[in-house]
Amino acid sequence: MQPLILASKSPRRQELLKQVKIPFDVIPSDVDEAQYPMKSGPEEYVETLARAKATHVLDQHPDRTVLGSDTVVVVDGEILGKPKDSQDARRMLRQLSGKVHTVLSGVAILSEDGETVFHGRADVRFFPLTDEDIQTYIDSGEPFDKAGAYGIQGFGAMLVEEIRGDYFTIVGMPVAQVVRALRSFSH
Known part of the structure; x- marks a missing residue:
């Protein structure tokens, strides 16, 4: 059997698949997420984006199995994507400061032969952040390629007071759910 195709260039998703010893090739999808406005809730939205990314790569490799994924941060009813610049990252981090937000990773x-689509969920509480905390984190360079302007697996761990749910969903993919889905998918 050929390895799975991961339709993502995310190093975090690649590490998660390596961690659970799933063989895969990387063929990133270049789906324009702006073509997919949110028409329903964030859960459906993140699943729609994951499906769009996987479909784009499957169309090019119809004989393979493709995994697409997308992660969003939701706070106060707003979806936070990746920040455009340091000012946008600062706005997002201020919005997350001292609050609980939800991280959703669609798969x-x-x-x-078929499809399976689902999402993982985790609720994260940030400590109240000072302007200095936010500036130090922005200066680290870490916020710029991450939904919600932070990465829990790196320096951003210092921002997090509490997690409820699947840690790996926050990193970028609910890996235990993926393993189970792949097992049932291949039978």
Whole structure:
């Protein structure tokens, strides 16, 4: 059997698949997320984006199994994507300061034989952040390629007071759910 295709260039998702010893090739999807406005709730939205990314790569490799994924941060009813610049990162981190937010990671596993689509969820509480905390984190360079302007697996761990739910969803993919879905998918 050929390795899974991961339709993402995310180093975090690649590490998660390596961690659970799933063989994979990386063929990033270049889906324009702006083409997919949120028409329903954030759960459906993140699943729609994951499916779109997997479909784009499956269309190019119809004989393979493709995994697409997308992660969003939701706070006060607003979806926070990746920050455009340091000012946008500062705005997001201020919005997350001292609050609970939800992280959703959508997953779509597709092949010519079928599909399974789901999402993982975790609630994260940030400590109240000072302007100095925020500036130090922005200066680290870490916020710029991450939904919600932070990465829990890196320096951003200092921002987090509490987690409820799946840690790996916050990193970028609910890996235990993925393993189980792949097992049932291949039977």
